Amino acid sequence: xxxxxxxxxxxxxxPDKELRLLLLGLxxxxxxxxxxxxxxxxxxHVTPTAGFNIKSVLSNGFKLNVWDIxxxxxxxxxxxxxxxxTDILIYVVDCSDHQRLEETxxxxxxxxxxxxxxxxxxxxxxxxxxxxxxxxxSEIAQHLGLHLIRDRTWQIQACVxxxxxxxxxxxxxxxxxxxxxx
Amino acid sequence: xxxxxLWSVLQWYLRPFIxxxxxxxxxxxxxxxxxxxxxxxAERTRNVEKSxxxxxxxxxxxxxxYLDGVVYxxxxxxxxFRDILDxxxxxxxxxxxxxxxxxxxxxxxxxxxxxQIWSYRSLVDQVExxxxxxxxxxxxDHEDKLLQLWSLLVPDTPLEARVTKQWxxxxxxxxxxxxxxxxxxxxGLENLLYFAxxxxxxxxxxxxxxxxxxxxxxYAIVGINIxxxxxxxxxxxxxxxxxxxxxxxxPNVNLFHKFYCYLFYEFDKMWIESKPANxxxxxxxxxxxxxxxxxxxxDPASVFRINVEVDNV
Numbered sequence: 255x256x257x258x259x260x261x262x263x264x265x266x267x268x269p270d271k272e273l274r275l276l277l278l279g280l281x282x283x284x285x286x287x288x289x290x291x292x293x294x295x296x297x298x299h300v301t302p303t304a305g306f307n308i309k310s311v312l313s314n315g316f317k318l319n320v321w322d323i324x325x326x327x328x329x330x331x332x333x334x335x336x337x338x339x340t341d342i343l344i345y346v347v348d349c350s351d352h353q354r355l356e357e358t359x360x361x362x363x364x365x366x367x368x369x370x371x372x373x374x375x376x377x378x379x380x381x382x383x384x385x386x387x388x389x390x391x392s393e394i395a396q397h398l399g400l401h402l403i404r405d406r407t408w409q410i411q412a413c414v415x416x417x418x419x420x421x422x423x424x425x426x427x428x429x430x431x432x433x434x435x436x
Numbered sequence: 437x438x439x440x441x442l443w444s445v446l447q448w449y450l451r452p453f454i455x456x457x458x459x460x461x462x463x464x465x466x467x468x469x470x471x472x473x474x475x476x477x478a479e480r481t482r483n484v485e486k487s488x489x490x491x492x493x494x495x496x497x498x499x500x501x502y503l504d505g506v507v508y509x510x511x512x513x514x515x516x517f518r519d520i521l522d523x524x525x526x527x528x529x530x531x532x533x534x535x536x537x538x539x540x541x542x543x544x545x546x547x548x549x550x551x552q553i554w555s556y557r558s559l560v561d562q563v564e565x566x567x568x569x570x571x572x573x574x575x576x577d578h579e580d581k582l583l584q585l586w587s588l589l590v591p592d593t594p595l596e597a598r599v600t601k602q603w604x605x606x607x608x609x610x611x612x613x614x615x616x617x618x619x620x621x622x623x624g625l626e627n628l629l630y631f632a633x634x635x636x637x638x639x640x641x642x643x644x645x646x647x648x649x650x651x652x653x654x655y656a657i658v659g660i661n662i663x664x665x666x667x668x669x670x671x672x673x674x675x676x677x678x679x680x681x682x683x684x685x686x687p688n689v690n691l692f693h694k695f696y697c698y699l700f701y702e703f704d705k706m707w708i709e710s711k712p713a714n715x716x717x718x719x720x721x722x723x724x725x726x727x728x729x730x731x732x733x734x735d736p737a738s739v740f741r742i743n744v745e746v747d748n749v
Binding site: 281282297298299300301302304305306307308324325326327328329332335 | 657
């Protein structure tokens, strides 16, 4: 009990250890499932996100405030409202959704061009690797043109958000690549 | 925390004495006192359930286990009520030394409570099963329901194709609703369909709100989130107030659908009244709405119904 209180106090006195993570991607990419997985919550009762969800998660000594914004087309214009002060951008891709690879690539390209997200490290979760039709992470990286990114550090992580495979590895990368606060 | 534990331990020891004392002074057992003293509906049925679940009498425990078993075997349906409940009630009457000739009204009221309690438990299983059934676009039955939903909500415009942007008109996310049901499975679709079928005026009224240029929202997606709320309220027992206060119905899937319709209608009202700046306020307003519903459900006297008159204005 005391231990937890101490950790919480430390977190409060150390704002450098509090991070803002922005979770974006098309609808049905698996953002909310990922968020629930991060918070160790049940992933079997997920509903489509109207608006957004936010959760605070303790990970590797960091307090991560994770913002999960709905991915449907109607909501995408509001993504920009959440860019400010983002420490890490997490982009989730449904690797089995071949038809919308181009669409997801375009959305990501737009994000990377935005001023408010300039230099923000990017983690791409290549999700749904458990499905037979899923493309491997390397091919997704190619489709998204990740190798052409020069203005920020980035990483692609294969994962299965529903059972947690690969999720931890991604978060470890996040905690190692936190930009120095201004 | 400690005080609370102490109290529950004390209660555990004191309960038999209090019950014995009341029994001696009132000449009635606890179940009788509840059935005679508490208002019919949620108050009475919840207290009967509590009394049965707390009982340390072997025979009562066996009756509870037997009825749970019947629910598990999916046999707790009105057709079998007499066969199932008569022996159970008989055991309780014998154990509690109640003369059914003197206490006829007790038997009637107690039977109603048992029907409600175990119909609710049976409903929880049925709803869970529907939720776990994933929407499957290769299943003709599922597909028919989806198309039916369209024709009920948008009777004047036929769908141009099975996969089309038109679905967004009724608030699905993309060209194909099949991925939108997610963790709510078939339950989400059945809920939407019931609302459109049984309350055509109310649902089209709500749909028209969802298309409002300023306060619009995504009808189907919000509907699926309402399904999730209704599901959790059912699972954690909060919905008992609603279900047990429904005088004409026992808890069953249709009553769950009605509960959903009520929630959808009320949410829509709150949403419009809140004058939200945009859909991003959904989470906040939805939470506020859930809190308001939980407060209402916490009062056993609450009665819920859709105020349909509003629809005609």
